[in-house]
Amino acid sequence: MDNDLNYGEDYKFIPATSVGSGVGIEVMPDLYQYTIQIVNIVLYGNKNTNEFVLIDAGMPKSADEIISVIEERYGPNSRPKAIILTHGHFDHVGGIIELIKRWNVPVYAHSLEMPYLTGKQNYPEPDPSVSNGLIAKMSPLFPNEAINLGDNIETIPSDGSIPFMPGFRWIHTPGHSPGHISLFREKDRVLIAGDAFVTVKQESLYKVLTQAKEISGPPQYLTTDWQAARESVEKLEALKPLIAITGHGLAMNGEELKNNLKKLVESFDQIALPKHGKYLN
Template sequence: MTSIGSGGGIEVTPDIFSYTNQIVNLILVGNSNEFVLIDTGMPKAAGEIKEMIAERMGENARPNAIVLTHGHFDHVGSLVELLEDWRVPVYAHELELPYLKGEKDYPPGDPEVDSGLVAKMSTMFPNHGINIGDQVKMLPKDGTMPFMPGWKWLHTPGHTPGHVSFFREQDRTLLAGDAFVTVKQESLYKVLTQTVEISGPPRYFTTDWEQAYESVRKLEALKPEIAVTGHGLPMSGKELSENLAFLAKNFTEVAKPKSSRYVN
C-alpha cells in the first residue's frame, strides 16, 4: 500500500524536511552538520531512507540520533535495519520503551472503527513490538530534546501510551506524529490520493480515546503556525488554526469512533 506522495519530500522550513515513505512521514530536523531523524517509516525502507538522507544531507551522512513519536510498525519499520549500520542513540518516551525492548506488543487493529478499507485491513497490520535493547533511551524528563536545541517534547498519549509530539516555540512549529493527522487514515482512497483533511489519530490503532482527546486539546492550545503530522501533508496558517480548533471542539463527533473495542 502506497500513496501518490511516496518517495517525495517537502521542505517545510529551511531545517525541517518531511519525507513520505509509502503512507507515512518521517522527518529530518537540522542541517548537514547536525540533524535528527524522527521516525523510520515502513519495513524494508532502510535503503530508501539512506538514499534520501545522502541526497539531502550529503554522502555518508547519518543522524546524531533517532527520535520516535511512538513504536507502531509504520513508524519504526526500518529502525532495526538502520541500526545495523548506524550506532546512534534512539530516544522515546518512557511508556513506549516496553514496545521497543521486546517486552510488550501493541493491541491489534480494530476493523470496526470505520467503514474505510484501511480500517477493515487493520487486523492484518503488524502489532508486535521490536527489540533494540539498550540502544533505546528515555527522553529527558525536563522536556528538552537531544540534539534539537529550541525544541521540547510533549507527552500526547491516546494513540499509544507513550506517544509524543515536538514543538518549537520560536516559529510555533509542531511535529504532531499521530496525535492528529491531515488525511483520513481509515480511507484507502484518501490515503492513496493524500486528500487533505484534518483528522484525529488513526482510529484502528488508537486505544485510549479520552487521552487522545486531551492530547488534541493540548496541541491546539499551543496555537501552532505549522504542523507536520505522521500521515498527510503539512498544514499551516489559517487553514491549520481553524481546522485544529474545529477538531478540538468537535473531537467526539468527528474523531472518536461510534463503536470500538477500545472506546470504553
C-alpha cells in the same frame, strides 16, 4: 553493540501506498518531510549540515529508502546524531533496526513506549471495526508485536528537552499510544505532531491514496485511549501552532491549521471518534 535486535514475528512489508509516496517537501529550511508509502518521516537540520536528526523510521522494509533520502539531503555516508521516535507503531519503526546497525546512533522514545520497543509487551491488536474504510479493514495485517532494540533505545530526557534538537521540546500526547510524544518549537510555533492528529482520513484507502487533506484525529484502528487522545489534541491546539507536520498527510499551516485544529477540538466526537470499536469506553 547489541546483536539481539529483532522485529516481532509479524513484521512484514505492507502493500499500501499514496500519491505522496517518495515525495519530499521542505516545510522549513531545517525541517524536511518525506513520505514513505503512507507515513511521514521528518528530518531536522538544514541541508548539508552534519548536525541532523531523524524523527521516526518509516514503514517496514524502508531502511534503504530512508538512507538514500538522507544521503541525498546531507551528502554521502551521512548519519543523524540521533533518531527520535514519536511512538513505536509499526509504521514509525519499520526501518529502525537496519538504521541502528548501519549508523550506531542512539534512539530516544518516551518511557511509556519502552515495553513495546524492548520486546516486553505487544501493542493491542488493531481494530478493523472502527470504519468501513479499506485501510481500517486491512489493519489486522499490521504488525503489532513488540520489537526489541536492546541497549540502543534510551528514554528521552524527562526535562522536556530533545537531544540534538535545540529549541524544541517534547510534549507527552498519549491516546494513540501510551508514550506518544509531539515536538514543539516555541520561537516559530512549529509542531511535529506524530499521530496525535493527522491531516488525512487515515482509515480510508481512497483518501490515503489521494492524500486528500482534512484534519482528523489519530488513526482510529490503532488508537486505544480516546479520552487521552482528546486531551492530547486539546493540549496541542492550546499551543496555537503556526505549522504542523503530522505522521500521515500533508503539512498544514496558518489559518487553515488554526481553524482546522479548533474545529477538531470542538467537534472531536464527530471528527475523530469512531462510531464503534472495541477501544471506545
